[in-house]
Every structure is written in structure tokens, then in C-alpha cells.
Amino acid sequence: MKKEKVSLTFPPSKITFPLMTLLVRNFDLEVNILHADIHLNKTGKLIVEVSGEEDSIEKALQFINEQGITYHLFNGTLTWQEEECVHCGACTSVCPSRALSIAGPDFRLTFNKEECLVCGLCIKACPLRLLHLAHRGNETA
Numbered sequence: 001m002k003k004e005k006v007s008l009t010f011p012p013s014k015i016t017f018p019l020m021t022l023l024v025r026n027f028d029l030e031v032n033i034l035h036a037d038i039h040l041n042k043t044g045k046l047i048v049e050v051s052g053e054e055d056s057i058e059k060a061l062q063f064i065n066e067q068g069i070t071y072h073l074f075n076g077t078l079t080w081q082e083e084e085c086v087h088c089g090a091c092t093s094v095c096p097s098r099a100l101s102i103a104g105p106d107f108r109l110t111f112n113k114e115e116c117l118v119c120g121l122c123i124k125a126c127p128l129r130l131l132h133l134a135h136r137g138n139e140t141a
């Protein structure tokens with residue numbers, strides 16, 4: 001059994017394509033939707049975690065590619081230059097998993113690595129560029 005976190009970009013013409021159903025039914029995968037930004041007639045984004053046999057995941061990714069849907073695998077790590085952080089909270093507003101949060105009586109940023117989806121959405125949100133992502137290159141363009 002293998003798990004992959006995958007970002008999916010749907011072109012407007014594929015926004016109603018029942019991809020999740022097909023991944024479950026045709027490839028015997030478990031699919032957990034972690035983040036969704038889907039609107040009719042617009043480019044859509046999904047971040048999902050898929051679990052299943054390695055071979056099935058590979059076939060599913062090929063299938064996704066054949067449908068004209070772009071995918072990107074996340075398996076890297078996010079790093080935070082904590083010592084330079086000014087705890088402005090800008091990164092927390094874009095974090096879909098609440099891995100980044102402002103907490104405590106002193107309103108300081110905390111980063112929970114266990115909750116991080118490695119989606120990279122926080123990187124551009126930081127005015128000081130203190131968040132960085134390293135990941136492998138398995139993706140379609």
C-alpha cells in the first residue's frame with residue numbers, strides 16, 4: 001500500500017469530469033480530498049491524498065494525464081526560517097490544512113509538520129520569503 005499527495009489542475013472543459021469516482025471504481029484507490037477550488041467554466045484545483053497499490057497509482061496517474069488533467073506529486077518538505085519570522089500571519093490565511101497557525105497569548109506563528117500537505121500555497125504569501133519547498137519532479141505539464 002502506498003500513499004501519494006497529488007495536486008490536480010482541471011482545465012475548464014474538464015471541471016465536471018467525475019475523476020474521483022473513476023479513481024475509486026477503476027483503480028481501486030482510496031481518495032481523500034484535502035483542498036478544493038472548483039468553479040464551473042474556470043480552471044480548477046484539487047489537492048488529494050490517494051492510497052492504493054503502487055501499480056494502480058501509476059496507472060491512475062497515466063489515466064489522469066490522458067484526460068488532459070495536470071497532476072503534480074508532493075513528497076517534499078516545507079522549511080520555515082523561524083528566526084527571521086515577524087509573525088505577521090500572512091501565510092496562515094492561505095494554508096488549507098492549518099499546519100501554519102498563529103497561536104498562544106503572544107500571537108506567534110507555529111508550524112505543525114504533521115499537518116502540512118506540502119502544497120506550497122504559503123510560499124508566495126510570505127512577504128519575507130521565509131518558506132521553502134523541496135519536492136521531486138514527478139508531474140505533468
Ligand code: SF4
Nearest residue numbers: 095116117119120122
Ligand atoms: S505547504 Fe504551506 S500552505 Fe501548504 S499545507 Fe504546508 S504549511 Fe500549509
Ligand code: SF4
Nearest residue numbers: 085087088089091126
Ligand atoms: S508570512 Fe512569513 S513572516 Fe509572516 S508569519 Fe508567515 S512565515 Fe512569518
